Amino acid sequence: MPKGDALGGFEQLVLLALAHLGDNAYGVTIRQEIAARTGRDVNIGAVYATLDRLETKGLTRSRTGEPTALRGGRSKRYFELTAEGARALEESVRALESMTRGLNWGELG
Amino acid sequence: MPKGDALGGFEQLVLLALAHLGDNAYGVTIRQEIAARTGRDVNIGAVYATLDRLETKGLTRSRTGEPTALRGGRSKRYFELTAEGARALEESVRALESMTRGLNWGELG
DNA sequence: TGTATTGATATACACTGTATAGGAAATGCC
DNA sequence: GGCATTTCCTATACAGTGTATATCAATACA
Numbered sequence: 132m133p134k135g136d137a138l139g140g141f142e143q144l145v146l147l148a149l150a151h152l153g154d155n156a157y158g159v160t161i162r163q164e165i166a167a168r169t170g171r172d173v174n175i176g177a178v179y180a181t182l183d184r185l186e187t188k189g190l191t192r193s194r195t196g197e198p199t200a201l202r203g204g205r206s207k208r209y210f211e212l213t214a215e216g217a218r219a220l221e222e223s224v225r226a227l228e229s230m231t232r233g234l235n236w237g238e239l240g
Numbered sequence: 241m242p243k244g245d246a247l248g249g250f251e252q253l254v255l256l257a258l259a260h261l262g263d264n265a266y267g268v269t270i271r272q273e274i275a276a277r278t279g280r281d282v283n284i285g286a287v288y289a290t291l292d293r294l295e296t297k298g299l300t301r302s303r304t305g306e307p308t309a310l311r312g313g314r315s316k317r318y319f320e321l322t323a324e325g326a327r328a329l330e331e332s333v334r335a336l337e338s339m340t341r342g343l344n345w346g347e348l349g
Numbered sequence: 350t351g352t353a354t355t356g357a358t359a360t361a362c363a364c365t366g367t368a369t370a371g372g373a374a375a376t377g378c379c
Numbered sequence: 380g381g382c383a384t385t386t387c388c389t390a391t392a393c394a395g396t397g398t399a400t401a402t403c404a405a406t407a408c409a
Contacts, residue, residue: 177398177399200406201355201407204355205406207357208357215349230274234260239259239329240321240322240323240326248366248397284387285389289390293364293365312385313374
């Protein structure tokens with residue numbers, strides 16, 4: 132584990148998606164949320180792999196839901212932030228904000 | 241190379257430091273800038289390794305400066321954003337912003 | 350019964366992040 | 380001059396993260 136256990140970029144995105152989705156966060160919706168907001172075409176396997184790692188670190192937890200009465204409605208695995216995950220997310224977003232503060236995009240490059 | 245060649249989290253930090261430092265960006269000041277703004281104690285080797293990778297991708301360029309008349313004043317290697325680097329940085333910051341927009345920190349965890 | 354659909358899991362590998370160790374060039378002091 | 384000291388850069392190795400590919404499971408409907 133790194134010293135300050137900073138979040139990776141994609142981990143941060145996944146946590147942010149969880150924060151937006153509330154109690155409707157599972158693999159497919161998480162992927163959609165990220166794609167919709169960032170325009171980035173995320174691979175579903177990457178999402179699950181990252182979710183597993185976040186859970187191992189104690190930043191998220193998951194539970195298995197009921198199967199829905201939809202065709203192919205397999206039971207979903209719902210994910211949510213833990214208190215520690217919310218704290219880590221907030222901290223890493225603040226760090227980013229303090230790095231972007233006062234930047235003049237016009238005079239770059 | 242990844243499909244959408246998205247920036248990693250630390251790469252983003254380093255690019256942001258370059259953007260702030262302008263024509264005074266070299267290993268030591270970059271490290272200081274990140275540490276001062278994020279409170280994160282960055283390893284200098286990590287900075288150089290990341291700068292090399294960014295240069296390989298064409299997001300930064302570097303030139304060797306004159307030695308200064310200071311004790312131990314070895315000639316510095318100055319870094320700056322390329323146009324492509326500035327574009328990539330702006331894009332990745334915007335992606336982050338659109339992920340944090342409308343988030344209610346109070347009701348998380 | 351079999352095929353399309355929704356959703357999850359496994360695995361492998363490339364890319365990033367980080368620590369450790371060491372090298373190069375300049376100064377200052379004896 | 381010679382050697383320690385200072386500033387800064389380079390090399391390398393390995394853990395951690397990011398991503399793709401492939402596959403499995405359960406359900407509905409024809």
